[in-house]
Structures are given as structure tokens and as C-alpha cells.
Amino acid sequence: MxxxxxxxxxxxxxxxxxxxxxxxxxxxxxxxxxxxxxxxxxxxxxxxxxxxxxxxxxxxxxxxxxxxxxxxxxxxxxxxxxxxxxxxxxxxxxxxxxxxxxxxxxxxxxxxxxxxxxxxxxxxxxxxxxxxxxxxxxxxxxxxxxxxxxxxxxxxxxxxxxxxxxxxxxxxxxxxxxxxxxTLANLQVQFRFNGVASHAALAPHLGRSALDAVELMNVGVNYLREHMPGDARVHYAITNSGGASPNIVPAQAAVLYLIRSPSNETTRRLYERVCDVARGAALMTGCRVDIEFEKACSNxxxxxxxxxxxxxxxxxxxxxxxxxxxxxxxxxxxxxxxxxxxxxxxxxxxxxxxxxxxxxxxxxxxxxxxxxxxxxxxxxxxxxxxxxxxxxxxxxxxxxxxxxxxxxxxxxxxxxxxxxxxxxxxxxxxxxxxxxxxxxxxxxxxxxRGGGPGYQSPIPDGVAPALKSGVTHRTA
Ligand SMILES: [Zn+2]
The missing domain is CATH 3.40.630.10 (Zn peptidases)
Structure with missing residues (x-):
């Protein structure tokens, strides 16, 4: 039938x-x-x-x-x-x-x-x-x-x-x-910059701006774009801008990056270069950067x-x-x-x-x-x-x-x-x-095609799923 x-x-x-x-x-x-x-x-x-x-x-x-x-x-x-x-x-x-x-x-x-x-x-x-x-x-x-x-x-x-x-x-x-x-492999990572808060007018020399670090990192990555594979993609969202007061030097700021390319290996190499840019931004601004790997997926x-x-x-x-x-x-x-x-x-x-x-x-x-x-x-x-x-x-x-x-x-x-x-x-x-x-x-x-029993996860050991979405849950 x-x-x-x-x-x-x-x-x-x-x-x-x-x-x-x-x-x-x-x-x-x-x-x-x-x-x-x-x-x-x-x-x-x-x-x-x-x-x-x-x-x-x-x-x-x-x-x-x-x-x-x-x-x-x-x-x-x-x-x-x-x-x-x-x-x-x-x-x-x-x-x-x-x-x-x-x-x-x-x-x-x-x-x-x-x-x-x-x-x-x-x-x-x-x-x-x-x-x-x-x-x-x-x-x-x-x-x-x-x-x-x-x-x-x-x-x-x-x-x-x-x-x-x-x-x-x-x-x-x-x-x-x-x-x-x-589809493309991708990798999502949070860059958290830590600086020093200070009165922006009375003691700017004592402050170290985490927001400056975020901005410089983004500028650095925008320069990187010219020198990365044409089919790769890099996107970012500022997840912590350091607050709403311009008279306080922002002590904390964070930016979330999503990096994509046609293979896990190219994505990982690009990720290392983006991490170098983040470290450079931290060095330029006297901040510390914490790099938190969130998730990845394979092509x-x-x-x-x-x-x-x-x-x-x-x-x-x-x-x-x-x-x-x-x-x-x-x-x-x-x-x-x-x-x-x-x-x-x-x-x-x-x-x-x-x-x-x-x-x-x-x-x-x-x-x-x-x-x-x-x-x-x-x-x-x-x-x-x-x-x-x-x-x-x-x-x-x-x-x-x-x-x-x-x-x-x-x-x-x-x-x-x-x-x-x-x-x-x-x-x-x-x-x-x-x-x-x-x-x-x-x-x-x-x-x-290279798959099967030897599968290697693009997520490093020790990275757990971020079980909180960061957005308030609505009950039905
Ligand atoms: Zn979908």
C-alpha cells in the first residue's frame, strides 16, 4: 500500500x-x-x-x-x-x-x-x-x-x-x-573589562575606564575584519556599557562577541585573534579583561x-x-x-x-x-x-x-x-x-566526510550551558 x-x-x-x-x-x-x-x-x-x-x-x-x-x-x-x-x-x-x-x-x-x-x-x-x-x-x-x-x-x-x-x-x-x-560554525564569548571607578572631573587620572577598553576592542576588531577570511563573520553587542553616569569613570563594561566561519578550526583561530585584540585593549586602558567562553556550534x-x-x-x-x-x-x-x-x-x-x-x-x-x-x-x-x-x-x-x-x-x-x-x-x-x-x-x-566517532566538540571542557538567558522568565 x-x-x-x-x-x-x-x-x-x-x-x-x-x-x-x-x-x-x-x-x-x-x-x-x-x-x-x-x-x-x-x-x-x-x-x-x-x-x-x-x-x-x-x-x-x-x-x-x-x-x-x-x-x-x-x-x-x-x-x-x-x-x-x-x-x-x-x-x-x-x-x-x-x-x-x-x-x-x-x-x-x-x-x-x-x-x-x-x-x-x-x-x-x-x-x-x-x-x-x-x-x-x-x-x-x-x-x-x-x-x-x-x-x-x-x-x-x-x-x-x-x-x-x-x-x-x-x-x-x-x-x-x-x-x-x-551552515557556519560559530563561537560566542563574553569579554568583561574591569577598570577603576573615579570622579570623571575631579580625579580622572585615577580612573581606568572599562568602557574605553570595550570601545578600543571594537575598533581593533573592526580593523581585523580586513584581514580575516571573506566568508567569516564577526558580530558584537555591548552587554554592559558601564552605567548611565558620564561623571563616573566606568569600572566595569562588557561586550559579547559572536564569531563565525565555515569550519571549526578557522573559527577557533579567529577567536584567538579576537582575544589578542581584547588583551591589547586592556593593556591600552590599564584594565583587566576576563574572557568567558559561552558556547559554540560546528559547521x-x-x-x-x-x-x-x-x-x-x-x-x-x-x-x-x-x-x-x-x-x-x-x-x-x-x-x-x-x-x-x-x-x-x-x-x-x-x-x-x-x-x-x-x-x-x-x-x-x-x-x-x-x-x-x-x-x-x-x-x-x-x-x-x-x-x-x-x-x-x-x-x-x-x-x-x-x-x-x-x-x-x-x-x-x-x-x-x-x-x-x-x-x-x-x-x-x-x-x-x-x-x-x-x-x-x-x-x-x-x-x-570526516565525521563520525572522532567528533570533537567545539566547546572546551569545563564550559557549562548558561542556563539563565539573562531575560526575565514569563510564566504562561
Ligand atoms: Zn531557527
């Missing part, structure tokens, strides 16, 4: 429950490492479904996995559920209006959909294996803190993805397709074998079709884009008119391109063969981490993309569980 037809009644029966799950996680809008209600909601549903829960992975209370099935290969489906600060936005609004129910936060990267779709797929696979009495294990991973925390990298370092045969995931997007782009290792398997599933499900009301809603969102955004999107689409909703992307696995984003899925991809897809959940061109993305998080289109992703993941997992040869090929490919 055609697998898509066999699974259709399951998706019809369970649709309302998983849309509700996604919408609830949207409303919780919890930040990295504080996804208490989101993780609890997922875990309760998985327990009720008969999954065996392993909590507190890598010492993180909102990280867990839920497993079902026996014997055979083990396939992981990765879920996320963290939101972003400062992006509170009313659902469906066509202008920037904060939503009281989500506090200051908002799901600006669609991780409420990501987690719900992955969870939905895991349940589909569990029921399929049980109905047919087949060997095989399916594991849903509740992965916290993708945004600014690299939860999966800490999980990978702790061995949470060892002994898996494959890992599958997806991300909400404005197009549909199997991901063939690879993504593409796996052609698994991507092919996922693409086969996507083709079986077929090209998505859209209702007129979904097209109209997408056009209304696009009218909120700036002229600059519109121009850039037209160039990207390569067409005279922007599509309302993105089409099915051409599958070109032989041409992996560099995406300048980073993801902690990168570390999973070094340990176990990994494939990802995207599905159209938003109006074409919707910027990630924007209010427009938050506003569309509970739309009919978002729910349609959620279901499409759950189907692709479920079909791919079922297919792989019945084809050990394909899994063996995927593993051999990973090893040929």
Missing part, C-alpha cells in the same frame, strides 16, 4: 491536537533554557502516547528524549521550542503590535512549529512500527536553546546523539525543499545519502498547493516589506514578480552552497548522518527573526507547512528503518 495513503487517516485524526500543541508553544514564547512549559507540554503528550522519556540531557532541565519501539535501527527526529526576546507580536497583525500574552518574547524563528512537526512525525512512526510489528526505534529529541545557547552542541558533547543511525529535522521557511546548504556536514532519501519522501508527498485565502494573506504580509527588502527578494527569486508563497525548490545536492547562518544541528551532523528539509510556512520573503514571522506563526499557511514537514519526516524515517543498507551508506558517507 502507498505509504502516504496509509498515513493519511493518522494525520487527519491527529491534526487538531498538533496544531493546538504548536499554537500553545507559540503562546508560551519561552527563551533559551527556560522552555519549562513548552518542554512539559511536549513531554506530557509523548508520555501519554507511550514514549519512554529520558530527561535532563547534558544537565539541561529542558532537554530530553522520548523513545518508542524495539530492536532495529534508531532514528532521531530533532525538535526545538525556544523563542526570541523583544519580538512580542500579535498573531495575524499587519503592523508591529506587541501581544500581552507572550510578554516581551515571540516565536520569530518558528521553533514552535519545528518542535510540533518533529513530534507529530515521531508519533506517526511509532504507530506505524507498532501496527506492523516492525523492529526499529524512533526517538524525539526535545532540544532547548537553539537561539544563542547551542543546546544540541552541549547534548552532542555529552554523548546524547551517540549510537543513532540517522537524525532528521526541518525548519519553517517560505519555501519547500530538502536543505542542501551548509554542518551535508549527507547526500540521507538528503536523497528525504527528497524521495518529499516527492511522494507532492508539491504543496495553496488556497486563495492563503495567497491573499501572504500578499498582505508582503505589503509590509520595505522597498529594499522587496528589491533584494526580487533579485533572489529571479522573477519579475515576487511569488506569494515560495515554490518547491529544485533539488541540487551536487551544489551545496554556504548559508551564512549557523545552527547547532551542525554538531548533530558531525556525530550521526543528518538531513533536514524546509517547508513553506510564511509569506515568500518573510525575514527570519522579524515581527512578521511571529505574526504568521499561527496562520493557516503555518499549519499547512507544519503538516507537510511532519509527513516528510515520518515518511523518511519509515523508509530508512526498512533499509539498513541506506543507513550503512549514510554512515560510510559521514566517515568519508
Amino acid at each position: 502507498d505509504l502516504t495513503k496509509e498515513l493519511a487517516p493518522f494525520f487527519d485524526e491527529t491534526r487538531a491536537r498538533f496544531i493546538e500543541l504548536s499554537d500553545e508553544i507559540w503562546r508560551y514564547a519561552e527563551l533559551r533554557y527556560e522552555e519549562w512549559d513548552s518542554a512539559r507540554y511536549h513531554r506530557k503528550m509523548l508520555e501519554d502516547e507511550g514514549f519512554r522519556i529520558t530527561p535532563d540531557l547534558a544537565g539541561m532541565p529542558t532537554a530530553f528524549h522520548a523513545e518508542a519501539g524495539d530492536g532495529g535501527p534508531v532514528i532521531a527526529i530533532l525538535g526545538e521550542f525556544d523563542a526570541l526576546p523583544g519580538l512580542s507580536q500579535q498573531s495575524g497583525a499587519l503592523a508591529r503590535v506587541a501581544a500581552p500574552e507572550t510578554g516581551d518574547n515571540g516565536h520569530g524563528c518558528g521553533h514552535h512549529l519545528l518542535g510540533a512537526g518533529a513530534h507529530w512525525a515521531a508519533v506517526a512512526v511509532k504507530r506505524y512500527l507498532a501496527r506492523h510489528g516492525l523492529p526499529g526505534q524512533i526517538r524525539f529529541y526535545g532540544c532547548p536553546a537553539e537561539e544563542g545557547g547551542s543546546g544540541k552542541t552541549f547534548m552532542a558533547k555529552a554523548g546524547a546523539f551517540d549510537r543513532l543511525d540517522a537524525a532528521l529535522s526541518w525548519h519553517p521557511d517560505y519555501e519547500t525543499g530538502v536543505v542542501t546548504a551548509v 554542518l556536514v551535508f549527507n547526500r545519502t540521507l538528503a536523497d532519501a528525504m527528497h524521495d519522501s518529499l516527492i511522494q508527498i507532492g508539491e504543496p498547493t495553496f488556497e486563495q485565502h492563503e495567497v491573499d494573506a501572504a500578499r498582505a504580509v508582503q505589503r509590509t516589506f520595505s522597498d529594499d527588502e522587496r528589491q533584494a527578494l526580487l533579485a533572489e527569486a529571479g522573477t519579475a514578480e515576487m511569488p506569494a508563497i515560495g515554490p518547491l525548490l529544485a533539488y541540487r545536492p551536487e551544489q551545496t552552497r554556504l548559508s551564512f547562518a549557523s545552527s547547532d544541528v551542525g554538531d548533530v551532523s558531525w556525530v550521526v548522518p543528518t538531513a533536514q528539509c524546509v517547508t513553506a510556512c510564511y509569506a515568500y520573503g518573510t525575514a527570519f527573526h522579524s515581527w512578521q514571522m511571529v505574526a504568521q506563526g499561527k496562520s493557516a499557511l503555518a499549519h499547512k507547512g507544519l503538516e507537510a514537514a511532519a509527513k516528510v519526516l515520518a515518511l523518511t524515517a519509515i523508509d530508512l528503518l526498512s533499509k539498513p543498507q541506506r543507513l550503512a551508506e549514510a554512515k560510510a558517507e559521514l566517515i568519508a
